[in-house]
Amino acid sequence: MASGKEDVKLLGVVGSPFVCRVQIALKFKGVEYKFLEENLANKSEQLLKYNPVHKKVPVFVHNDKPIAESLVIVEYIDETWTHNPILPSDPYQRALARFWSKFIDDKIVGAAWKAAFTVDEKEREKNVAESLEALQFLENELKDKKFFGGDEFGLVDIAGVFIAFWVPIVQEIAGLQLFTSEKFPKLYKWSQEFLNHPVVKEVIPPRDPLFAFFKARYESLSASK
Incomplete structure (x- = not known):
């Protein structure tokens, strides 16, 4: 379970279903995070650094460790903040x-x-x-x-x-x-x-x-x- 000072950021765009998935998971868990709006026509250096493979949003950054792909991120959130489980235990x-x-x-x-x-x-x-x-x-x-x-x-x-x-x-x-x-x-x-x-x-x-x-x-x- 995550504890202490958390540095949580989400790079995304408003209106993306994939970004929205991550936001639902974070809200459900009550995790505070900073939303960094990206312009996909002019991608930020931060996005290219954190997701050099796909260069897409969402990118979830937890204590400076980046994770890409919405479903992978949701699972990571579920395993890090264990209350209000998103995946079944079975x-x-x-x-x-x-x-x-x-x-x-x-x-x-x-x-x-x-x-x-x-x-x-x-x-x-x-x-x-x-x-x-x-x-x-x-x-x-x-x-x-x-x-x-x-x-x-x-x-x-x-x-x-x-x-x-x-x-x-x-x-x-x-x-x-x-x-x-x-x-x-x-x-x-x-x-x-x-x-x-x-x-x-x-x-x-x-x-x-x-x-x-x-x-x-x-x-x-x-x-x-």
């Missing part, structure tokens, strides 16, 4: 949580993003189909639980913030029907529970500026058709 359940969190990154993040921001019609249809298939797997996995982690949210829920908050924004902009309450009633109910959780509510970025940002990006893409 090894099998923990392995499952890792599996489904990675599944979200591998099967949904890329496909949903491309479905919304791909100009090519065939490519879009392929990514829509992939997203729907992956969301159905998650719907089945959730069963009748409040959260993937049970009564309190855990790693899979935190990974799923992309589905709960970002997917509805990009699908509205692109005029897609990916994630709806009709198609995925359990997952949709989960998303509302999760977004209304006091910890998550406090960390989620404001919707309107994010919507405007992605809309502008979508329109410039459509214009370049």
Whole structure:
């Protein structure tokens, strides 16, 4: 368990689902940290120093030791500040949580993003189909639980913030029907529970500026058709 004087920094951008995951974990644990806003068009020396491999955010820096990749960071936070556990204590359940969190990154993040921001019609249809298939797997996995982690949210829920908050924004902009309450009633109910959780509510970025940002990006893409 972490103790004493902690130097905790998070390099990120407002509006990134990956940065938001780390912020949810930190808020849930009650960890004080300094948020350093990055400009990805003009990356700081600090970012290049701390994450020379990917040069991406988030980067979590604990007592001058940097860690990259949102799910790796969330696990590190969970192991360092042991109260309010994010991962299950049972090894099998923990392995499952890792599996489904990675599944979200591998099967949904890329496909949903491309479905919304791909100009090519065939490519879009392929990514829509992939997203729907992956969301159905998650719907089945959730069963009748409040959260993937049970009564309190855990790693899979935190990974799923992309589905709960970002997917509805990009699908509205692109005029897609990916994630709806009709198609995925359990997952949709989960998303509302999760977004209304006091910890998550406090960390989620404001919707309107994010919507405007992605809309502008979508329109410039459509214009370049």
